[in-house]
Amino acid sequence: MAQFKHPQILIASNLTDGEVVFLGASGWERDHRRARVARSAEEAAALEASGKRDICANRVVDVYLADVEIGGDGAPTPMHYRERMRVKGPSVRLDLGKQAAGGAP
């Protein structure tokens, strides 16, 4: 198992529409702020196991863990700029993606 360095969330793409989703407390969420945060290697493994089950259940594809930092409000924000892009939408079209719907700061 890879060394656990940072809190993590589980990211995927919704099968039917391709939208980026995040594993939350009670299923897949479209807002990363509602993602369940793994704070240990064991919790991260549990997230991954849930993701694998939902791949098999044909709910999501392209599932992986992403490192996050936790803000003052307790919400996770991806640490890498690629995933920060994914929680918002294209930086050149602020009218599109999650950022347009007010789903991401």
Next chain:
Amino acid sequence: MTAHDPEAMRRPNAPTTTYLYDDYDAAFVRERVAEFREQVRRRLSGALTEEEFRPFRLMNGLYLQLHAYMLRVAIPYGTLTARQMRRLADIADKWDKGYGHFTTRQNLQYNWPKLVDTPDILEALADVEMHAIQTSGNCIRNVTADHFAGVAQDEIEDPRPTAEFLRQWSSLHPEFSFLPRKFKIAVTGAEHDRAAIMVHDVGLRIVRNDSGEIGYQVVAGGGLGRSPFVGKVVGDFVPRHDLLAFLEAIMRVYNRFGRRDNKYKARIKILVHEKGIDDIRAEVEAEFAAMDRSVFAHDPEEFERIAGFLAPPPYESLARDSQMLRAAKLETPAFANFADVNVSAHKIPGYAIVTVSLKPIGGVPGDATSDQMRALADASERFGFGELRVSHEQNIILPHVKQDDLFALWRMLDAAGLATANAGLVSDIISCPGMDYCSLATARSIPIAQAISKRFADMSRQRRIGKLGIKISGCINACGHHHVGAIGILGLEKKGQESYQITLGGDPTFSASIGEILGPGVTAEQVPDVIEHLVDFYLAEREEGEAFIDTWRRIGHARFKDVLRREGEDGADI
């Protein structure tokens, strides 16, 4: 609608110059849509896993990207009718987010389609004789061609009949549907290469030999990506009757010897580089000599049938130069700038080729809204026989406009936000989607293009600088052709940050060259400063009539490196 449709011919400016599906083509595309519809149904039902489904969706141009699925629609050799362009606009509105992105492969990408809608989108495309087949996967991709095909003054022959012939040969070719890696072919019939044939897996240049016979110079092993190479001549003059057999021989050699153990070394360019062009040529010639060539014998009747679809439209007999054009230029300076920069000479007297830039200052290179697509369709019907082209430079071409109509066309384009007079200038930047959309990207490329475009927003300054190709890729796969930009920019990740490597001296034409790295990577914020310093240095050093690449070649790479080093010492943060 084509010249073969009498109803269509009764309309003024009706589309005439497009390939028309025959019953076989139409049935095949419909069957393919039905097949994909069933595959999607099985995927959604769970009968197919993602691993099983992935090759099927890729064979139909459907990718999964950073924010959503992406559908890449084939535009064979970049030629579109007004009707097809309108359908692309309708699809953008109905199933996407009201716009599309024209690519360096002369295709169109939708960035937000839903998997569940894709069969309906493909059905809508099939209605207008379009599809997304072989826009992905390890097969022969959309065959591209000179966007001035059929109208350029320097042309020996329109390359599109050859491109269409190759499209038919390569579509679902049973032997070449699972190649070691993707395979890209480009064709030009002109003396100046506008199709970048030297950096394709196979590039074809239509030539005439001493006895006046038409044939092909065949170049193989070119390519960009992480290992860029300029192609090498594998056949100096291949007569038309041997073309398919010769290409078949190349593909067989590649299929047999191309590496399948490492995807990064699987393109034909690596094979040519590792074995050497002499060995490859010998293998191709041996295969060519041994094969049953009768199967691939040229079918002149079929070639002429195809050429008939792509025949010139019914031009009028006009004076070589338009008085109306001259007067309009004198009266309206903005139009004069457009006419000087975006209008090219046409082989028919009184006509012109118009490049409609999809690079407004600060805009997203290659993007067009659905309204703009409709405006382009309208403009092509009103002024250009209903025909449009997509250039690999991510612009739209109206190839048959009367000089007398240029001013009215310009007004129409201006009203649609499509009259930026920058074709070929510093802000006419080729850019891949980069990390704003692409899951492979390591950095953003569009914002870099936008920042440079804004830095050079002064159009008179752009005209003083002259022709200058800047090309930007957001990863090493080089969809933005950065290796062959006079100035190339490659976005990479460095220590968790976006970093941009700049190259100079790339050239996509017959005198092709791969750009040389200028120095360590710079940040996104620094890129416009660096480009501006380079351009200023070029302006100071250039001799009469020299383009950037000419000056760079004359004075050498080191001088350009030096100027940046000096600027850095003077305090500029470079």
